Amino acid sequence: MMKYHTVLAVLIVIALVIVVGSGFDAREDVFLGSFRESGNGEAVTVEVGVASSMGYVRSASEKQEGDGLYVKFYSAFGGHNGTLGARDSFELSTPADCREIYFYCENGHEDGYNLVLRREDASSDWERVEP
Numbered sequence: 001m002m003k004y005h006t007v008l009a010v011l012i013v014i015a016l017v018i019v020v021g022s023g024f025d026a027r028e029d030v031f032l033g034s035f036r037e038s039g040n041g042e043a044v045t046v047e048v049g050v051a052s053s054m055g056y057v058r059s060a061s062e063k064q065e066g067d068g069l070y071v072k073f074y075s076a077f078g079g080h081n082g083t084l085g086a087r088d089s090f091e092l093s094t095p096a097d098c099r100e101i102y103f104y105c106e107n108g109h110e111d112g113y114n115l116v117l118r119r120e121d122a123s124s125d126w127e128r129v130e131p
Contacts, residue, residue, distance in 0.1 A: 025074065026075075026104060027055065027057055027075055027104075028105055029105070030050055030051075030057060030103055030104070031048065031050075031051055032046055032117070034046075035117060035126065035128070037125070038091075041096075041124060042093065042094060042096075044091070044094050044101065044117065045089060045092070046071075046089070046090050046101075047088055048088055048090065048103075049088065055076070055080060055082075056075070056076040056086035057074070057075070057088060058074050058075060058076040058085040058087070059073070060073050060074070060090045062093065064095070064098060067097055067098060067099040068098070068100045068101070068102055069092060069098050069100070070102045071101065071102065071103050072103075073090075073103070094126075098119070100118050100119070101116055101117040102116065103116050114131065
């Protein structure tokens with residue numbers, strides 16, 4: 001009986017690690033679907049998708065360095081194809097000195113990020129950068 005409880009406890013712990021732990025994995029296959037600017041220009045809302053057939057995006061982290069905003073996306077909870085907390089729309093803060101937005105990608109440059117949006121100098125409008 002004791003052996004049964006131990007095996008059951010180990011299986012539950014493994015299942016929890018898989019379900020919860022996957023939500024902390026950075027997604028390297030996120031692409032920009034569409035985007036829209038806020039009225040005051042201080043934010044851009046991006047709609048994203050994943051290139052692989054499995055998985056969803058849960059959250060994004062942003063860091064600004066110089067005139068670039070670097071965005072890393074994270075998997076949803078629930079295992080490899082989990083949908084707990086999944087969403088595809090994210091609002092990114094874009095202060096006036098932010099000129100470029102980069103996404104973390106598996107085929108990114110040496111720092112792992114690819115340029116996806118650039119602010120046009122003349123109009124201050126955002127435009128998609130094709131790979």
